[in-house]
Amino acid sequence: MNGKKRNVGGKSPKPDKVCHPVMVRFTDEEYARFLAMYEQSGVYAKAVFIKARVFGAEFRVLKIDKTLVDYYTKLASLHAQFRAVGVNYNQTVKELKSRFSEKKAMALLYRLEKQTVELVALSRQILALTNEFQTQWLPKLT
Structure with a gap:
């Protein structure tokens, strides 16, 4: 060897x-x-x-608190659904103008506008809850 x-x-x-x-x-x-x-x-x-x-x-x-994870996941999915509604909003307005008479379209747009105001308020609540959740429950990075 x-x-x-x-x-x-x-x-x-x-x-x-x-x-x-x-x-x-x-x-x-x-x-x-x-x-x-x-x-x-x-x-x-x-x-x-x-x-x-x-x-x-x-x-x-x-x-790991499962309830906090679930809460945050549902809050994030709610925000994603809200963004999807915003995308569909523009398409809805275009369809109302093209499918209905001006008077009928204006009436429907008025109702849509009221719903939009409610959605904006809901969006602000979502953001406030998300910020509160992050400051209270998520660890600080320092």
Whole structure:
């Protein structure tokens, strides 16, 4: 072989192999507290969670409130529907002018205008609720 290593295949060894296991025993109460902390952390493995606690890594708890996510999603979809109404508004006005007499078109446009005023008020409420939601519930980026 002239001093060369044969290629045997397989996985190459890790440079910093983990080979020193440590055992911890908990009482029932301690284990319940440990599991609660582990689940709140969102870490994928208990061993990783324990190592992070032992070596003083920052402990973060990420909680996702499903109701807030649903609220924000519905608010965003409502805003998207409102924009769609705005797109259709222009087409509606063109069709009213081309399909009806001027008197009938003006009467229908008057009703459409009243509905538009209500939509504008609703849009302002949507924006106010969105801003309030963002300031109250979303974390600040700093």
